[in-house]
Amino acid sequence: MNAKQDDFARDWRDTVREIEGMVFDMQSFISATFKFKEAIGPEDNAELKIRTAEVRGKTIWQFTKGPESQNLSRSAAKRTLGKLLYETPVDQAHVTTGEADLHCRIAKKGRVLVSRSKLDLERDVAKTRSHDRQKDYPLTRFDSAALLRVLGFTDSQGSMKPSMHAKYRQVNEFLRIVETTLADLAPSSDAPLNLVDVGCGKAYLSFAAKAYLEATAGVKICFTGIDVRESAIASCRRMADALGWTEDFTFVVADIADFKAKIQPDIVMSLHACDTATDEALAFGVESQARAILCAPCCQHELQSKLGTGGPHQAILRNGILKERLADILTDAFRAQILRVMGYKTQVVEFIDQQATARNILIRATRASRVGMHNAVGEYQALREAWGCTPFLAERLAAACSELVES
Ligand SMILES: C[S@@+](CC[C@H](N)C(=O)[O-])C[C@H]1O[C@@H](n2cnc3c(N)ncnc32)[C@H](O)[C@@H]1O
Structure with a gap:
């Protein structure tokens, strides 16, 4: 040619x-x-x-x-x-x-x-x-053919399966954020970086992050995948075997709420863990003193029931769909603010366009200051007062910071 x-x-x-x-x-x-x-x-x-x-x-x-x-x-x-x-x-x-x-x-x-x-x-x-x-997807920057085949993104001919296209894009966009976060954490080249994937499912994200970061950033990655479903963890173990990966990862069948980290994680990641499992993932990140937390929430129902129907917000709350959307926004606003209270510098961003997934919000937090900074607590309490409710995450972390539940 x-x-x-x-x-x-x-x-x-x-x-x-x-x-x-x-x-x-x-x-x-x-x-x-x-x-x-x-x-x-x-x-x-x-x-x-x-x-x-x-x-x-x-x-x-x-x-x-x-x-x-x-x-x-x-x-x-x-x-x-x-x-x-x-x-x-x-x-x-x-x-x-x-x-x-x-x-x-x-x-x-x-x-x-x-x-x-x-x-x-x-x-x-x-x-x-x-x-x-798109042309510059992280997973196209190294030879990812075996990884993509074992994870089930591609068929035996190496072609992307249409049913996996959306997940492929999500993983790639999430990897960009992991990469930026990694730069913020400035890892040393000899100490491995510990990732914990909470509600990992088939752990696409962790497999991809390990392969990508080791191939392109020269950082050694150890990761732990936690999921309550035995079948998901069994499938992760089979995929690790198929890749010939024998070390530097652990898969655990556990409820996030019961899991305790043996080593301080550098990054806790959670992609679309359902409802309060996202809160458990955030609480786990805070309690294990993760240096960074990356969390894309999924469905959120818990706060809806606490919003009631009356009061000054009745005009919004009487409409089911408005109440649901409001609860989604408020839940993530509370989560981000609680992370600030817990000493994390926090941003809420879209990690992918809405066409790819309606659940496209990502909470990105890096540990920056001490717990309970006055400004962060003040803003959090004002939000709680305005809406007259205390979210699950606040109750979950109350032992670490009582101001989250006290008035
Ligand atoms: C929608 S899937 C997402 C899986 C994966 N993170 C991904 O994006 O492909 C949510 C996963 O969270 C797991 N999960 C939900 N609640 C959990 C809990 N309390 N503890 C551990 N895993 C949980 C489910 O079993 C499921 O595998």
């Missing part, structure tokens, strides 16, 4: 990924039309149109080539389109979603010309940036 062909192959691959993202991963996808340089269907037809439809409660992708239409599942549609786009020379493509249009033309000299709708320029710029970030 000469340099020009190389450039074309790279640009075309990036464009196909962008098109696939719009057609298969965006709920607002409307339609796509591809004109090929050769016939792809009956009557010398060289045009493919794609749209989605709901059939018996499921989304299907309808491929129309001239008079012929075919309904395909997401995975079959993605396979079929990928094959066509890589195996048949394309002349033009036009993809429309609720947010943007993409026009693509292959110029004579084999250049890929892409333009996006001007109406959504800002959004497009953001999308291009996020597309650029």
Whole structure:
């Protein structure tokens, strides 16, 4: 392949990924039309149109080539389109979603010309940036093929399974945050870094963090995965075996509330542990004096029941959905503020876009000061007074800081 062909192959691959993202991963996808340089269907037809439809409660992708239409599942549609786009020379493509249009033309000299709708320029710029970030996923920066296969992200051909795409993105975005946090902790190259993954499930995050940080940052990682489900821990052990990993990790079947760390963790991580399991993860981080806590909360029900329905907030609380969303926000606001009270410098950020997961909030905390700083306690107490309730995490940590429950 000469340099020009190389450039074309790279640009075309990036464009196909962008098109696939719009057609298969965006709920607002409307339609796509591809004109090929050769016939792809009956009557010398060289045009493919794609749209989605709901059939018996499921989304299907309808491929129309001239008079012929075919309904395909997401995975079959993605396979079929990928094959066509890589195996048949394309002349033009036009993809429309609720947010943007993409026009693509292959110029004579084999250049890929892409333009996006001007109406959504800002959004497009953001999308291009996020597309650029995708190309630079942490798990693409080293040879992660064996890891991805054993964790079940890819099939035996090394292709990403559609059902794992969302989790793959989550893990990658979480890894970026782990990496930034690691830089804040400034680890020495000879002492291993202790990670604890709380409510680890299949521990995708820990496996990926160990492989990634050891390969790219030269830091030795020891990790502990804790989960209450025996089956999840058994599966983690099988995956460690399959990777040939024999040391530097421990998997424990335990309820987080009962688990005590033998070694002070550097980072306690928790991705989508349910309801108060997230609070237990935060409490574990604080009590074990973790240097950093990274926690993406999942469903949150506990505070809802404490909010009641009356009082000055009745107009919000009488609506089930508003109450639920308010409780989500308040729960995380309380959690972040309690961590500040417990001496952690805390931020609440989105670790991934909302399209990828509605549970996209991450609480990032690094140990910075002593427990019970006056300002942090004052702000916390004002919040508690305003809403007339004490969250689970405050009760859980009251022994370490009584001001969390006292008035
Ligand atoms: C939604 S899954 C997330 C798993 C994993 N962190 C991930 O993101 O792929 C939540 C996990 O938390 C575990 N879990 C929930 N409550 C727990 C508790 N109290 N103690 C330990 N694990 C718990 C569940 O068994 C489940 O594996």
